[in-house]
Amino acid sequence: xxxxxxxxxxxxxxRGERIACLTxxxxxxxxxxxxxxxxxxxxxxxxxxxxxxxxTTVPVTLDQMVYHSRCVTRAAERSLVIADMPxxxxxxxxxxxxxxxxxxxxxxxxxxxxxxxxxxxxxxARLTAFGAPVCAHLGLLPQSVxxxxxxxxxxxxxxxxxxxxxxxxxxxxxxxSLLILECVPSALAAALAQRLRIPVIGIGAxxxxxxxxxxxxxxxxxxxxxxPRFSKNFLAELASVAVAGSASVDASxxxxxxxxxxxxxxxxxxxxxSGAFPAPEHTLA
Ligand code: KIV
Ligand code: NA
Numbered sequence: 001x002x003x004x005x006x007x008x009x010x011x012x013x014x015r016g017e018r019i020a021c022l023t024x025x026x027x028x029x030x031x032x033x034x035x036x037x038x039x040x041x042x043x044x045x046x047x048x049x050x051x052x053x054x055x056t057t058v059p060v061t062l063d064q065m066v067y068h069s070r071c072v073t074r075a076a077e078r079s080l081v082i083a084d085m086p087x088x089x090x091x092x093x094x095x096x097x098x099x100x101x102x103x104x105x106x107x108x109x110x111x112x113x114x115x116x117x118x119x120x121x122x123x124x125a126r127l128t129a130f131g132a133p134v135c136a137h138l139g140l141l142p143q144s145v146x147x148x149x150x151x152x153x154x155x156x157x158x159x160x161x162x163x164x165x166x167x168x169x170x171x172x173x174x175x176x177s178l179l180i181l182e183c184v185p186s187a188l189a190a191a192l193a194q195r196l197r198i199p200v201i202g203i204g205a206x207x208x209x210x211x212x213x214x215x216x217x218x219x220x221x222x223x224x225x226x227x228p229r230f231s232k233n234f235l236a237e238l239a240s241v242a243v244a245g246s247a248s249v250d251a252s253x254x255x256x257x258x259x260x261x262x263x264x265x266x267x268x269x270x271x272x273x274s275g276a277f278p279a280p281e282h283t284l285a
Pocket of ligand 2: 044045046057084142
């Protein structure tokens, strides 16, 4: 299998094959995800919540993102690794360039991700001019949770939807290679996926995007408390299917496991590729 690049992701979009992305924070999971057909590994700052046990992504530092990026890129051989730029590390174009230099240089990432629209257009142009590919992120912006006053669906009002669309086009024009849309109505996500040349990866944005991303620990049921409604525990689903007798439970054979973490990740990839995930019950509006 060939290495995944911005060019091959664009080709997947053009031929209508959905892109499977998951968050990944270490080498062990990088190997499993890659074997399971996940094309894009996102070293998300969600690691502040799922790995560090913090209440939000805000306290995550650049040093921590560099460390986890390095752990993932040591093991990843062909998938595209995106590293999140942490809170305030891209508050000016100069800071963003310095942060990207570390995430790509020391961390080995092939792309950096930042949250926001219009205020970041100049920053995206600067990064891409110097050879740092950018994944934009619109809709719900978790780093702005204190400003937003909570996690909720974005772009329901016509004016907000219009702003998100304008910002998406501006970020694409500035050179962004990819767009993640989080918690927006599926109609808005579908319209943007159609309108933009670059692939649109959704999370809580319906199944008419060019691809999907979820937090790995939600897919494996490791998130304490209630997981977000748009996510799905694919390991639990596998268990219920196996109990019903329609799948063989054989975790002893490392190559042909029908049950276990790797099978659950493969189930996620298949469901993304077929469009079965997200189903209507995972869609917010
Ligand atoms: O940090 C993260 O996990 C993310 C995804 C939810 C898109 O940014
Ligand atoms: Na993130």
